[in-house]
Amino acid sequence: MPKLQRRDYYDTARDMNWAFSYVSEDEVFPEELSKSFGIHGEEWWGWDEPYKLTYREYVHNQAGKDDGIYSIRSTIARSNLYDNLDAGWKSAIKAHYGAIPVPEYFASIGEARMARFGRAAAWRNMAAFGTLDECRHGQAQIYFPYCLLGKDPQFDWAHKAMHTNEWGVIAARSLFDDMFTANDAVSTAIQLTFTFETGFTNLQFLGMASDALHVGDIEFGALISSIQTDEARHSQQGEPTLKIMINNGKKAEAQKLVDQMFWRSWKLFALLTGISMDYYTPLESRTMSFKEFMQDWICRQFMDQFKDLGMNVPWYWEKHFLPELDWVHHAYHMGVWFWRPTVWWNPDAGVSAAERDWLEQKYPGWNDRFGKLWDVIGNNVRTGQIEKTYPATLPIVCNCCHIPICSPSIGQAPRITTHNGRKLNFCCEVCEWVWKSQPERYETHLSVVDRFLAGHIQPPTLEGALQYMGITPDVAGNDAQGYAWDGASRLAAE
């Protein structure tokens, strides 16, 4: 029997929209799971995915991709490739593995919600593939670090992290719950697939795969490349959803969804990717700074696409976002390094003389703002006063992004506000705006500092906090290079 060409049957197979007669639209698409934004019924039927795919093609492609990455994994396993990687790069992939694989499973929940509650059959079809994609990403990205467990127990956190109350995990989980695990279908399409995947992860995965090959991590590079090709496809659910909202007079609602999630995504992106690019990636392998990456990839490419659709840049672009490109991840890096026993990887200080020159060149003024602080830390390392390079209290964290509140300059106060008698702290005007734009989503959530003050963390000490976070001595972070970055006086790890 001759096989039909895809174009001959595709529309018939995927356009299964019909008007309901036995049930109401609200019963089929409950607002809390689907959210119409006031756009009903057939208005959604014009939803058209830019990238066409059938199930047969999907299975064929995915099987081939899995064959590729798992065969690379088994080949690399017989080599000493991992052992020869730079310690800072190992930290970058450990941070990634703890923060990403289980949330990929979470994302499959968001995709599955769109596969059921998306308001057009074509969309539900694409979201079904997205659900399978995210399951695959979770499985592959847990299996690869599992294979490295024999070399380093910190890889256990690829699976463990998201089941703990480690502070960075609280920040990541809060973001991902907001974006997809506990979001309605339409908002998920705008916030996960259009904003986060199109804007950040699709581009980031391209950059990470390239960096991995630069440092010689063929295994990680192959894994990330394979995932990126799925992301590039399923992230395209956002644009047709956005077009339908705009065409039905809901541009302001769509803009708000993007503005909220672009900011929340940026904060976590700066924490994970910012410090990995500018401090953990070996100097000789850095192809661009994090700021250059943001400017060239995120700001230009994503925002061009965004404006082509008739949207505006977020209201905070000039006043808050662009200035943060210069400083925020440097502050986060110093915090992660100083509070290093609270993370599941070994932070690489990345402040050798050559690296400091690079930082000052890429970020003029870095020495004056951050180098001076590293001078004091370096002096303590040189004089053997390692105890002075550890914290004795907690930083205050933001009630929106859940990242420690840092300041770009001296004398800048955190934003403190009261909501229903509860004192809240925000790192900036935008985080405060995001929180206040939908307090019902956030008001019962406690930051790690709220929990400490409420007595949830016992004993109320740094040790008690580590125990609360699930950090055990075998995984607690230490300096990645054994303090070798401090030039003349290389100290053994304490």
Add this chain to the structure above:
Amino acid sequence: MALFPLQANFRGDFVVLLVPVDDGDTMSVVADKVAQHAVGLRVAEKNASKCVYHNGKELPSAITVAQSGIQPMDWIEVAYV
């Protein structure tokens, strides 16, 4: 005398810290308690006295937390004079 949590920066540092003080502590003691989490750790030590700022005003070094009007979890800044 009761434990009194504050948010605090030492001027020049990069992060806001949770610093427990006592409501009977004078500002001079509060300044020292904040400094011990930053000075000599990240902020260079100076041979100078320190003062406490709250709501943009410098507080007298002899008054206590209870007398100062500072509320739990208010933000203060400590700086070298």
